[in-house]
Amino acid sequence: MTILLSRRALSALLVTTSLAFAAPALAQNEIKIGYNADQSASGVAELGIAGLYGFQAAIEDINAKGGVLGRKLVGVVRDDVASPPKSIQNMNELIDNEKVAAVVGPTNSGNALAWLHIPQQKKVPVVSHVATATDITARYMKEPQNYIFRVSMVDREQLALLAAYAIKATKTKNIAIIADTTGYGQAATKDLLEILTLHGIKPVAIEKFGPKDTDMTSQLAKVKAAGADMVISGSLGDATAQVLKSMEKMDYYPGLLSTWGSINTPLINIAGPKLAEKTIFAASTTEDANERAVALHKRLIAKHPNMPAFVSAAQGYDAVTLIAAAIAQANSTDGEKIQQALENLGKVQGIIKAYDKPFSKEQHEALGVADFHLAQWKDGRVVKVDNEIVKALTAADLKR
Template sequence: MTKKKTASTNTAPTGTAPARSRLTALLGAAAAVLMSAAVQAQAADPIKIAYNGDISGSPSAESGQIGVLGIGAAVEDINKRGGVLGRPLEFLVRDDLGQPPKAIQNMTDLIDREKVSVVFGPTNSGNALAWKHIANQKRMPVLVSSASSTAITEGPTSGNYLFRVSMVDREQAAALLAYVKKNPEAKAVGFFVETTGYGQAGLKDLEQIAALHGMKPVSIEKFDARDTDMTSQLSKAKAAGADTLVVWAQAAPLGHLVRSMEKLDYFPKVFTTWAASFSGFPEVAGPKLMEWPVFLTTSSERKSAEADSLFARIGPKLANPSMFWAASQAYDTVLLWAAAAEQAGDTKGEAVRAALESLNKPVAGMVKTYDKPFSTTQHEGLTAADYHWSRWKDGKVVDFNDPVLAGLQPADFKK
């Protein structure tokens, strides 16, 4: 009796291991595609960055307006290179009107609602001091591009999120008095300051640094920022024998001071801060007297092809081209933040702060090349030795040079 052969098949029924393996592979591939799409979508999301400062409310708004142009140019250049961490930058601008309450409101909105990764600005020191605690509490990196109060970047070595690429009041005082101390023609110095918070903070720095040099001013005179006649104060300085004045004032009152000097035919040497580069000074002083003071800036004459290129782009938009330094500083703050974010591989505040404090590659900026500019205890990107000595000549801010300046050494900048 012959047995029938049973037919066999190599096809596994549904639910067997090979079928489950193919299904798992298919689902895995689909998940990978979805994950890749999600990563690409996230990578395309812009990184929000912001400026919070005065661009309309006070005479200082001039530097804010120019700073915004510098930041905007940096954002444009970085986006052309592919953005930061593969993501484009989106630039938000908030005008604080020169008012601390508005500045605080802007800061809170930018951090909590807009979810920005960094804030640049402000213009006015008082506004920075009003909200710096918010930035530190919320771990928001801030790169100051204009405000100069010494206290802005002061804070705990752990948890200080404010950095600066700008003039610093104490550094300006250190530079001015280093020059006066070295100048053999400066035998009797007088201090002239506003009665504003700006002026009084400057006077404090001047007096402390003068003491480090063993210097004592023969006259200390104060005036209201709205005064237009300073002949009374100048007469006292003249009677005291002052041949050199160090002045701490905003642009317009500085202009009234030199006009008052003309009334008395008393022209001591005048050394002052970057306020002399603001439009208000030449407008009040006039074309002749505006050339008398020597003052500090972070860049007076453009000295690189990169600076020339940036000026060609934004120069036509500047009402006062001599304040191009404000754009240069602001441009550099963006480059430094971007370098820190790339180094950290992240835009979170703590990671960026740590990277800023330990940048491992030099950053070529408009003002200078920044080689490890910050540390855990030092948040100033520029110091007195980086400043440019300047004066007005034929309607432009130009470099000032003389043998005294050429002979200054790092040890001369006491602070």
């Protein structure tokens, strides 16, 4: 039997066939980078959102310059909704189905610790741009190849900066620790005790509270009775906000230092803009840190007027920049070759700083305590602290 096709049907068939052959070719001209982070569910989701904006901006800039290896970078984005099972599912999809060359993420340390084995086994590099748990990059450090890198704060490192500042700022040498009873809070307390011991300082008080507590006046009364003039909070922004509100009830305002969780909006939403200004916290950068940060912040705010936590945007941007540089240096999208290139990168200009050999086989942290800033809220913006105490800090003060 003879089948005759109309001219229109034949044309449609030819177009469909050509598209079918074109799709693989188009895919071969792309390099996919995955993004797996909470953008909707937890108190730090806004860090994941800001990180995504920086991730996207870096891809735009790299593609505007011709891409990498003559190929366009494409971001493949997944929201893990702060759920370890969902984050694990996302990682498997990104690696197995999307065939990404590398992954940026996550937001939550617990999610990273749940899936680190996946990219490690499948030899796909990951650059953590928000999660701060020390073990994230350390777990596979003794393996022949460690596929986990980071461009973010590290808990122990930021606490070293807070302790150094507290010791310079105190007039009485009476320093107290207050933290919630979560794993994060108690790990911070442990680190702070060890760091202060290195300085020859024993805290005059160590107080803790439940993660849902809203009144810390009894704990602060003990801190006050101990004569503390500097208090370090080992909690995220929402808990530190409750500490500030309790200080307000007592009209008791010692110096209060806190971790980088205070950089996101739960602090000012709960404590209020003015009260939020009474804590100084660690940050890898601020929107006014340098000309590159100023320019990126201006660009992102124009596109995303309600963008929170610029620091995460800068870290997301730099994570992509370092991955792209490694792909170019490796002249390949093979995971093993990218991993080796990351450990042997030369100079790469980022938003936070100009990186020069940011990683090595022994060191997978692109940022350390010497790179960090102290920051605080002023008039609803996060700005760099550059007072006389900060200027007096030296490398020898940063014990860890």
